[in-house]
Amino acid sequence: MSDDLHDVPTFVAGGRPSFQSAYGLVDGSPPLQGRRVSLVSLTPKYYEFLWSMEEALGFRFRFRGTTPSPDAFVSSLWDKQLAAFVLIRRDRSMPVGLVSVYQEDARNGTAFVAVGQHPEAAGRGYGAEGLILLVNYCFSVWNFRKLYAETNEYNISGVSKLRERLFVEEGRFGSHEFYAGRWWDKIIFAAYKERWNELRSSLLRGALPLEASR
Amino acid sequence: MMISFEDFSGLIVRELETDPQITPDTKLVEDLELESFEIIHLVVIVEDLLGEQLPDELIPTLSTIGDLYHHYEARISDIGVS
Numbered sequence: 001m002s003d004d005l006h007d008v009p010t011f012v013a014g015g016r017p018s019f020q021s022a023y024g025l026v027d028g029s030p031p032l033q034g035r036r037v038s039l040v041s042l043t044p045k046y047y048e049f050l051w052s053m054e055e056a057l058g059f060r061f062r063f064r065g066t067t068p069s070p071d072a073f074v075s076s077l078w079d080k081q082l083a084a085f086v087l088i089r090r091d092r093s094m095p096v097g098l099v100s101v102y103q104e105d106a107r108n109g110t111a112f113v114a115v116g117q118h119p120e121a122a123g124r125g126y127g128a129e130g131l132i133l134l135v136n137y138c139f140s141v142w143n144f145r146k147l148y149a150e151t152n153e154y155n156i157s158g159v160s161k162l163r164e165r166l167f168v169e170e171g172r173f174g175s176h177e178f179y180a181g182r183w184w185d186k187i188i189f190a191a192y193k194e195r196w197n198e199l200r201s202s203l204l205r206g207a208l209p210l211e212a213s214r
Numbered sequence: 215m216m217i218s219f220e221d222f223s224g225l226i227v228r229e230l231e232t233d234p235q236i237t238p239d240t241k242l243v244e245d246l247e248l249e250s251f252e253i254i255h256l257v258v259i260v261e262d263l264l265g266e267q268l269p270d271e272l273i274p275t276l277s278t279i280g281d282l283y284h285h286y287e288a289r290i291s292d293i294g295v296s
Contacts, residue, residue, distance in 0.1 A: 035258075036270055091270050123274045125254035162251045206258035210267055 030140040039085035061116040096121035109145035153184040238280025
């Protein structure tokens with residue numbers, strides 16, 4: 001292996017200036033560091049955390065209640081994924097969740113986005129901030145027309161107001177999933193690029209570090 | 215410059231387009247029916263006023279508009295702005 005390969009600058013979230021100058025990234029490249037969380041690319045060292053998160057969520061984030069084998073669990077983190085980032089809480093440098101973009105359809109300019117958060121980290125805005133950074137990343141890096149998000153009625157979260165602002169309901173499968181003794185609808189939302197462009201400044205203002213949002 | 219509670223509540227009303235009758239005892243969840251995303255929005259407003267970030271651990275403890283103003287007031291006093 002050439003020694004040159006060891007000379008590449010280390011990418012540190014938030015350290016874009018040196019990365020930009022080294023690789024010639026243009027201004028406007030999407031930030032991966034938010035006010036409270038950073039998006040860090042998924043690597044094997046996070047598998048254990050992600051398993052514990054799924055377990056804490058009753059395996060309902062991606063497995064609809066089934067308990068996958070360890071191999072199936074790892075495969076699921078990569079299958080059909082375009083990008084996956086672990087949400088890292090910045091003040092403690094600890095993982096709190098996962099955001100991903102998957103099942104892209106390049107021909108039609110669509111993909112799905114998902115956000116999962118450890119329940120112990122809820123109520124501090126990490127999921128919403130991660131979603132905003134991810135949507136910004138997707139619309140900045142790829143020429144998507146719209147991003148879909150899939151959820152179930154029972155998946156009550158603190159970001160439905162954000163969803164109302166950014167997403168529109170595009171489809172609903174009535175009584176689609178059985179859980180907790182009853183049937184629930186499955187809902188597909190879509191965030192259109194035009195809508196994102198309208199909201200981008202205001203949403204990023206609260207999601208970026210103070211010094212970046214001024 | 216520290217802003218009064220009246221000005222602070224006016225800012226909240228404008229930002230959230232919510233009930234103008236808010237008092238220090240107005241509860242964020244029970245009275246204003248705010249979700250975590252909107253509570254974070256209020257925290258961001260305070261952070262912008264202060265020019266510094268509030269601790270993450272504070273966020274789940276915020277119950278009323280008065281709690282939020284109290285933290286704003288306390289930090290302004292600590293950092294010596296009058």
